[in-house]
Amino acid sequence: MINILAFGNSLTEGFGIKAQYSFPAQLEARLRDMGFDCRIINGGVSGDTTYGGLKRIDWYLKELPQVVLLELGINDGFLEYPISEIKENLDNMINKIKTIGAKIVLIGSSIPPGFMDIELDYCKKFENIYHELSKEHNIVLCPDILGTIIGNPKYTLMDMVHPNKRGVSLMVDKVIDDVANILKQIKKGD
Secondary structure, eight states, X not given: OEEXXXXXXXXXXXXXXXXXXXXXXXXXXHHHHTTOOEXXXXXXXXXXXXXXXXXXXXXXXXXXXXXXXXXXXHHHHHTTOOHHHHHHHHHHXXXXXXXXXXXXXXXXXXXXXXXXXXXXXXXXXXXXXHXXXXXXXXXEEEOOSSTTTXXXXXXXXXXXXXXXXXXXXXXXXXXXXXXXXXXXXXXHXX
16 A cells, blocks of 8 residues: 655645545545555644644654655745745755655646735745755646636635635646556656
8 A cells, every 4th residue: 555645735635625525535535446555644734834844744754755755835825924035944854754765746836917916026935945946856736726716716715725525626637647657657667
């Protein structure tokens, strides 16, 4: 069995929806349907920031996951934390994950232009963090996990940010191929 850690914030945890509809649960079900024997640990905590994630990741890495889906940063962005601080925290988490030999899928986010009156320049710099880290560490990037979900009432809860069951399904659509490819590599022993 392949152990996967989904490590993130409310988008991972499944804020406002039943546990069986959360991102880790839907992704695990889809991967199992594809024939993969896997278990996904839900390491999501609503409201978490990259700083909080850095403080708690060691506890989850004791489970020795073979794959880590790292989904953090959007709360930092909404709070307009310094770009350098967000990148440094994510970089440190990636380095910790690498020490156990796990493969990484970095799940990026973006802040829609004009969202919460956050300046466009900040939004661009924020989104670039994920692209830079993906290149620097040579890891898989799934950019902009919220994409067309955020602000769309068909795919979000009433807050227009957190995905509903259908929105989570779209999130899974965005990562399924990358995760499946990694699981195939692990099965082959690469």
